[in-house]
Amino acid sequence: QVRLVESGGGLVQPGGSLRLSCAASGFTFSAAAMSWYRQAPGKVRELVAAITTGGHTDYLDAVKGRFTIDRDNAKNTVYLQMNSLNPEDTAVYYCNARWLHWGQGIQVTVSS
DSSP: OOEEEEEOOEEEOTTOOEEEEEEEESSOGGGSOEEEEEEOTTSOOEEEEEEOTTOOEEEOGGGTTTEEEEEETTTTEEEEEEOSOOGGGOEEEEEEETTTEEOOOEEEEEOO
């Protein structure tokens, strides 16, 4: 079965960086579009970044220039590098595969 396991979250000060990882299994990773979503308390889940099988990327306007999504098909892993974090980035971040399968989510908290 499809399994997505996120790691790398935690507490960081404003201006800091985190790198999220999502280890995937149970499907052909190299043939799957991958994405990261986030959901802040009281808000709807929103698409943060996506990467196609060909490496094309797309980003939420609020994170453009600060976040980078990339993938390692040899490791079946997708990453989200997050720089210049601010408190508005605080949310549970979810890995998604093929616009269908979800990870369990991981907390990112930006606070001083």
